[in-house]
Amino acid sequence: MSNATFNGKKAxxxxxxxxxxNSVAIIGARTxxxxxxxxxxxxxxxxxxxxxxxYPINPKAKEILGHRAYPxxxxxxxxxxxxxxxxxxxxxxxxxxxxxxxRVKTIHIYTGGFSEVGTEEGIALEKELKExxxxxxxxxxxxxxxxxxxxxxxPSFDPGLPKEPGSIYSISQTGVGSRRxxxxxxxKGLLFKKAVSFGNSIDLGANDFLEDAxxxxxxxxxxxxxxxxxxxxxxFNILRKCAEQKPVVLLKAGMSEAGKNAVASHTASIAGDKxxxxxxxxxxxxxKVQTLExxxxxxxxxxxxxxxxxxxxxxxxxxxxxxxxxxxxxESVGLKVPQLGKKTRKSLEKIIPASFGSTVGNPVEIGLGHxxxxxxxxxxxxxxxxxxxxxxxISFLNPADYIHFGFEGWAEDTINAxxxxxxxxxxxxxxxxxxxLNSEVFATVVEIQRKLFxxxxxxxxxxDTAIKAIGKMADYYEIIxx
Amino acid sequence: MSNATFNGKKAxxxxxxxxxxNSVAIIGARTxxxxxxxxxxxxxxxxxxxxxxxYPINPKAKEILGHRAYPxxxxxxxxxxxxxxxxxxxxxxxxxxxxxxxRVKTIHIYTGGFSEVGTEEGIALEKELKExxxxxxxxxxxxxxxxxxxxxxxPSFDPGLPKEPGSIYSISQTGVGSRRxxxxxxxKGLLFKKAVSFGNSIDLGANDFLEDAxxxxxxxxxxxxxxxxxxxxxxFNILRKCAEQKPVVLLKAGMSEAGKNAVASHTASIAGDKxxxxxxxxxxxxxKVQTLExxxxxxxxxxxxxxxxxxxxxxxxxxxxxxxxxxxxxESVGLKVPQLGKKTRKSLEKIIPASFGSTVGNPVEIGLGHxxxxxxxxxxxxxxxxxxxxxxxISFLNPADYIHFGFEGWAEDTINAxxxxxxxxxxxxxxxxxxxLNSEVFATVVEIQRKLFxxxxxxxxxxDTAIKAIGKMADYYEIIxx
Numbered sequence: 001m002s003n004a005t006f007n008g009k010k011a012x013x014x015x016x017x018x019x020x021x022n023s024v025a026i027i028g029a030r031t032x033x034x035x036x037x038x039x040x041x042x043x044x045x046x047x048x049x050x051x052x053x054x055y056p057i058n059p060k061a062k063e064i065l066g067h068r069a070y071p072x073x074x075x076x077x078x079x080x081x082x083x084x085x086x087x088x089x090x091x092x093x094x095x096x097x098x099x100x101x102x103r104v105k106t107i108h109i110y111t112g113g114f115s116e117v118g119t120e121e122g123i124a125l126e127k128e129l130k131e132x133x134x135x136x137x138x139x140x141x142x143x144x145x146x147x148x149x150x151x152x153x154x155p156s157f158d159p160g161l162p163k164e165p166g167s168i169y170s171i172s173q174t175g176v177g178s179r180r181x182x183x184x185x186x187x188k189g190l191l192f193k194k195a196v197s198f199g200n201s202i203d204l205g206a207n208d209f210l211e212d213a214x215x216x217x218x219x220x221x222x223x224x225x226x227x228x229x230x231x232x233x234x235x236f237n238i239l240r241k242c243a244e245q246k247p248v249v250l251l252k253a254g255m256s257e258a259g260k261n262a263v264a265s266h267t268a269s270i271a272g273d274k275x276x277x278x279x280x281x282x283x284x285x286x287x288k289v290q291t292l293e294x295x296x297x298x299x300x301x302x303x304x305x306x307x308x309x310x311x312x313x314x315x316x317x318x319x320x321x322x323x324x325x326x327x328x329x330x331e332s333v334g335l336k337v338p339q340l341g342k343k344t345r346k347s348l349e350k351i352i353p354a355s356f357g358s359t360v361g362n363p364v365e366i367g368l369g370h371x372x373x374x375x376x377x378x379x380x381x382x383x384x385x386x387x388x389x390x391x392x393x394i395s396f397l398n399p400a401d402y403i404h405f406g407f408e409g410w411a412e413d414t415i416n417a418x419x420x421x422x423x424x425x426x427x428x429x430x431x432x433x434x435x436x437l438n439s440e441v442f443a444t445v446v447e448i449q450r451k452l453f454x455x456x457x458x459x460x461x462x463x464d465t466a467i468k469a470i471g472k473m474a475d476y477y478e479i480i481x482x
Numbered sequence: 483m484s485n486a487t488f489n490g491k492k493a494x495x496x497x498x499x500x501x502x503x504n505s506v507a508i509i510g511a512r513t514x515x516x517x518x519x520x521x522x523x524x525x526x527x528x529x530x531x532x533x534x535x536x537y538p539i540n541p542k543a544k545e546i547l548g549h550r551a552y553p554x555x556x557x558x559x560x561x562x563x564x565x566x567x568x569x570x571x572x573x574x575x576x577x578x579x580x581x582x583x584x585r586v587k588t589i590h591i592y593t594g595g596f597s598e599v600g601t602e603e604g605i606a607l608e609k610e611l612k613e614x615x616x617x618x619x620x621x622x623x624x625x626x627x628x629x630x631x632x633x634x635x636x637p638s639f640d641p642g643l644p645k646e647p648g649s650i651y652s653i654s655q656t657g658v659g660s661r662r663x664x665x666x667x668x669x670k671g672l673l674f675k676k677a678v679s680f681g682n683s684i685d686l687g688a689n690d691f692l693e694d695a696x697x698x699x700x701x702x703x704x705x706x707x708x709x710x711x712x713x714x715x716x717x718f719n720i721l722r723k724c725a726e727q728k729p730v731v732l733l734k735a736g737m738s739e740a741g742k743n744a745v746a747s748h749t750a751s752i753a754g755d756k757x758x759x760x761x762x763x764x765x766x767x768x769x770k771v772q773t774l775e776x777x778x779x780x781x782x783x784x785x786x787x788x789x790x791x792x793x794x795x796x797x798x799x800x801x802x803x804x805x806x807x808x809x810x811x812x813e814s815v816g817l818k819v820p821q822l823g824k825k826t827r828k829s830l831e832k833i834i835p836a837s838f839g840s841t842v843g844n845p846v847e848i849g850l851g852h853x854x855x856x857x858x859x860x861x862x863x864x865x866x867x868x869x870x871x872x873x874x875x876i877s878f879l880n881p882a883d884y885i886h887f888g889f890e891g892w893a894e895d896t897i898n899a900x901x902x903x904x905x906x907x908x909x910x911x912x913x914x915x916x917x918x919l920n921s922e923v924f925a926t927v928v929e930i931q932r933k934l935f936x937x938x939x940x941x942x943x944x945x946d947t948a949i950k951a952i953g954k955m956a957d958y959y960e961i962i963x964x
Contacts, residue, residue: 116802118843174803176880180916183882187919227806253806256813261821265843266802291807291946293917320598320748321656324709324735325773331738339743361600361747398658400665434662435775437669437928443921464773 015212017105018139018204019150019194021082022052025073025104027095028087028111029056029064037065041084041110047159055080073102082106082155084147089113092143093128100136107133109142114200115268116144126268130202144267145199146175149182151192158182166191168299169213171206172225173198173267174253177292181223184296187446189453190303193218200267207234214242221302222248223295224286228269236280243285244480247302249295250286252277285479287472294468297460301469304458305428307477310391311336313470314384315363317396322434323363326396326463333471337362338389347383351376362390378421385425392470393429396463399445400436411444418457430470432460497694499587500621500686501632501676503564504534507555507586509577510569510593511538511546519547523566523592529641537562555584564588564637566629571595574625575610582618589615591624596682597750598626608750612684626749627681628657631664633674640664648673650781651695653688654707655680655749656735659774663705666778669928671935672785675700682749689716696724703784704730705777706768710751718762725767726962729784731777732768734759767961769954776950779942783951786940787910789959792873793818795952796866797845799878804916805845808878808945815953819844820871829865833858860903867907874952875911878945881927882918893926900939912952914942 024045030036037043042056042065056064059071070076073083073095083104085095089111099107114126126143133140141147146157151165158179168185170192172178178197185192193216196209206226213222222242229235242248254263255274263269281288287302289295313335315326327337340348340362348360366380385393402410421429431452433445449459460466506527512518519525524538524547538546541553552558555565555577565586567577571593581589596608608625615622623629628639633647640661650667652674654660660679667674675698678691688708695704704724711717724730736745737756745751763770769784771777795817797808809819822830822844830842848862867875884892903911913934915927931941942948 172803174801174806176801176883177803177807180801180804180880180882184917184919225803227803251807253803253810256810258813258819259806259810261843262802262806262809262819262845266806290810291944292804293944293946319656319658319662320744321654321659321707321709321735322662322774324656324741324744324748325659325733327744328735328738328741328772331740337740337744361743363744398662400662401658435666437666439921439925439928442924446919446921462773462775464775 015209017081018141018196019148019154020152021106021154023055023078023081024050024052024155025055025057025076025080025083027057027073027083027085027099028091029058029061029069031058031061031064033065041086042067044157044159045155048156048161049163050155051153052081053078073098073104076102080104082108084108084110084155086110089122089125093125093132096129096132096140100132100138104138107138107140108145108147109140110145110147111142112144112199114143116200116266118265118268126200126202133203140203141196142199143202145173146178146197149192149195157197162186162191164191165193165218167218167220168192168223169209169216169219169221170195170223171198171209171213172196172223173201173206173227173269174225175199177225181225181292181295184292185299187450188296188300188459189450190296190299201230205230207231207238210235210238210242214238214245220246221299222246223299224248224250226250226252227254227263227267228272236284239280239286240284247476248284248286249289249298249302250281251289251292251295282479285476287476293461294465297465298469298472300453300458300460301430301466301473304453304456305392305430305470305473308391308428308470308474311474312338312389312391314340314387314390314393315396316366316381316384316393317363317398317432318365318401319398320363320365322396322463323365326394326467327363329464329467330471333468335467335471335474340364340384340387341389344383344387348380351379351383378417378424381421381429382424385427385429390427392427393425394432394463394466394470395429396432396434398434399441400434400438403438403441411448414448415451418452419455422455422457430458430460430466432463432466435462497691499563500623500678501630501636502634503588503636505537505560505563506532506534506637507537507539507558507562507565509539509555509565509567509581510573511540511543511551513540513543513546515547523568524549526639526641527637530638530643531645532637533635534563535560555580555586558584562586564590566590566592566637568592571604571607575607575614578611578614578622582614582620586620589620589622590627590629591622592627592629593624594626594681596625598682598748600747600750608682608684615685622685623678624681625684627655628660628679631674631677639679644668644673646673647675647700649700649702650674650705651691651698651701651703652677652705653680653691653695654678654705655683655688655709655751656707657681659707663707663774663777666774667781669932670778670782670941671932672778672781683712687712689713689720692717692720692724696720696727702728703781704728705781706730706732708732708734709736709745709749710754718766721762721768722766729958730766730768731771731780731784732763733771733774733777764961767958769958775943776947779947780951780954782935782940782942783912783948783955786935786938787874787912787952787955790873790910790952790956793956794820794871794873796822796869796872796875797878798848798863798866798875799845799880799914800847800883801880802845802847804878804945805847808876808949809845811946811949812953815950817949817953817956822846822866822869823871826865826869830862833861833865860899860906863903863911864906867909872909874909875907876914876945876948876952877911878914878916880916881923882916882920885920885923893930896930897933900934901937904937904939912940912942912948914945914948917944
């Protein structure tokens with residue numbers, strides 16, 4: 001990364017001290033060990049098994065959770081690469097000054113209560129922080145944010161997140177949302193290389209992290225939650241460049257008028273005009289999502305379905321009405337549900353006799369049922385996939401029915417059938433488990449989804465989200481091909 | 483119900499023999515007891531604990547699952563009110579003739595393979611059935627459908643459904659979808675008075691059941707899944723009349739071009755023009771939904787939230803970003819997220835100090851967290867509700883966080899807090915449990931939802947579905963007030 005991308009700061013020219021610091025000081029670590037272990041940053045790093053050095057800073061403690069404590073960061077005998085500031089907002093400015101004197105490379109200001117609360121006091125305190133850091137060599141994340149999750153040896157804002165790194169980069173202005181996104185994603189097997197929640201962004205912001213994502217060759221997918229943006233032209237250029245190389249899933253919050261107000265009191269950002277943002281999506285190829293849940297489904301699609309060659313979808317599943325609903329959805333997002341060719345129908349009729357009342361058009365009624373996952377199901381998928389009009393298969397299964405019909409072993413059968421299908425079929429397959437309210441089914445489905453994801457098969461939580469995600473993928477590959 | 487609504491048939495003038503028959507014959511009951519118990523109709527009725535008489539019809543059996551079997555329905559010594567035909571499609575016509583001779587009141591043709599398969603043979607077989615029933619006194623449901631679920635003493639197409647009747651009437655052309663809807667709904671505590679899946683509808687259809695729903699004073703909510711409709715003007719009139727008196731949630735499948743084809747091969751209906759249907763929604767006040775999941779959330783809203791007096795929503799929950807996303811959603815469905823009045827903000831500031839970095843505008847950041855559900859949470863709801871701009875509260879909770887922060891007893895605390903809130907607050911409250919992938923949380927949430935529903939508090943599965951459902955309620959009450 002060139003120095004230019006760092007606003008002219010030259011202390012270091014990459015994000016290593018942000019994501020892989022070899023030491024972390026926690027300014028404002030609590031003396032109450034139990035509380036610190038449960039919700040404090042010393043506790044988080046310890047529980048996440050952070051391998052670098054941990055320096056709790058608190059004038060009243062000698063040791064916190066087994067780490068020697070120091071009265072101020074200046075008292076730490078060794079260099080400190082990364083500092084987390086968790087003290088009351090009135091003490092933050094002083095803590096930042098001490099970090100600068102100590103030549104800390106990255107300062108994460110966790111504390112909130114600055115410009116986002118909209119009071120004179122909060123705004124003044126943030127202005128003061130900006131002035132303090134203006135000419136320093138260090139980089140600042142925050143204030144009012146969770147900071148970093150870096151499973152490749154760095155810190156983590158949530159000790160419960162996976163320690164295994166993946167290939168997704170999550171860049172988010174919001175903290176709770178960021179943690180929620182990663183937790184939802186990890187439940188489905190998605191893994192992250194880096195994640196950051198940067199809050200009010202008095203220094204490092206979306207542009208900087210987006211550049212890092214662009215240049216990090218381990219990263220193949222970017223998630224971006226934004227409320228507002230500074231340096232609009234720079235953002236546009238980086239975003240377009242990045243989206244050309246790896247998909248960027250973008251949740252722009254504060255699109256509505258009331259949403260703009262909400263943004264102002266969340267991270268004190270200026271949300272910007274809706275039309276400008278809509279145009280930006282079209283011009284950059286960034287993939288627009290509106291909720292975190294939708295973002296996760298979109299990422300599942302992007303990680304499991306290769307670029308679509310066309311918009312023809314083969315819908316496969318039992319339940320004619322469900323098929324009709326799915327067909328309407330496909331059309332509404334610009335996908336096609338073409339009638340299958342004569343040859344395809346003939347082949348299907350051999351495995352699904354018309355006298356059963358099941359249809360062989362498209363949607364095709366095959367799937368699990370009374371007789372379980374059979375050779376027939378995989379054969380059916382293969383026949384539909386062989387139709388030249390079909391670019392992608394979406395199959396829906398209804399686990400609640402398997403319980404209903406007392407069909408044991410369905411989980412294993414499903415996994416085996418899909419693994420087999422994946423080996424035979426040369427077109428993308430998306431699998432939808434229709435949601436239900438049975439806890440046992442829920443647990444089993446989560447397990448199946450994770451296992452199939454390891455085999456490169458994407459499982460979705462509803463027809464709606466699957467179809468939307470695949471529709472947006474089709475749009476994305478058309479835009480970047482232009 | 484007037485005779486006119488029964489297409490001039492005068493054998494009986496209400497739906498009693500459809501929903502409360504005192505005897506059921508199953509034509510095509512299987513001799514294999516184990517299979518019949520698991521998936522057959524004799525098994526279904528037995529497992530549902532149907533109290534009327536059961537007559538299995540099979541020339542090869544003397545007894546099936548403890549019920550004396552007869553070679554033909556004509557051999558049954560007593561009158562039979564209701565017959566279910568499950569034989570191969572080529573034998574259906576003969577079975578129907580035998581039912582007519584026996585003066586059966588209601589014939590349910592379960593068998594499929596008729597006009598919906600689109601073959602000459604299927605179409606011809608259905609035409610024959612129509613001719614056979616033309617001048618008979620009995621009423622026919624189907625072919626190609628699941629038939630009836632009637633917990634007040636009638637049969638059930640799914641023995642696992644609740645035996646306790648409720649106040650919802652589900653009218654559906656599709657079978658699998660119908661069962662799925664009821665199962666999803668029952669998981670949240672919603673109960674049904676009557677449900678019917680009527681398939682290809684050679685006799686009884688949506689109009690007949692809708693009239694029954696209109697006249698049944700136990701019914702306060704109607705769900706309708708339709709692919710096509712005959713007698714358009716009659717349908718329009720009944721629908722408008724019904725929606726004026728009780729909300730009708732309508733899923734019209736086959737709105738897209740490809741969807742129309744799918745409809746033809748599902749129930750052989752003519753789907754009709756999209757614009758006509760869009761106009762019908764506006765003119766009748768029927769509430770449009772697009773998926774079964776959405777239908778369930780809409781019904782939760784309609785059963786728990788009283789008519790809204792305005793469109794002002796107070797959003798309450800932790801996580802500023804989630805609040806911004808929710809605000810955008812509210813605006814996109816025509817709800818408002820007004821800034822709270824000065825007095826309201828002052829009161830909120832007392833319980834949420836600005837220095838905490840939490841916002842008191844709207845959205846308001848209070849909720850469960852490190853400290854658990856406190857008096858503060860209910861106080862916060864009460865303060866927001868007291869603002870004259872607010873017509874409805876939507877509060878979101880993130881159960882995954884309570885586990886994350888080791889907050890035990892959150893389920894009970896949530897229930898108690900909400901019960902208390904319901905007692906104090908005079909405006910509708912909707913509660914959203916943000917979805918997660920932890921099975922333990924899932925099971926607990928399902929339990930909480932059911933308990934709160936009993937106390938008249940609606941719980942929703944996501945912000946998205948809650949906001950959409952409430953937005954549509956606001957539209958509905960505006961339309962019917964005109």
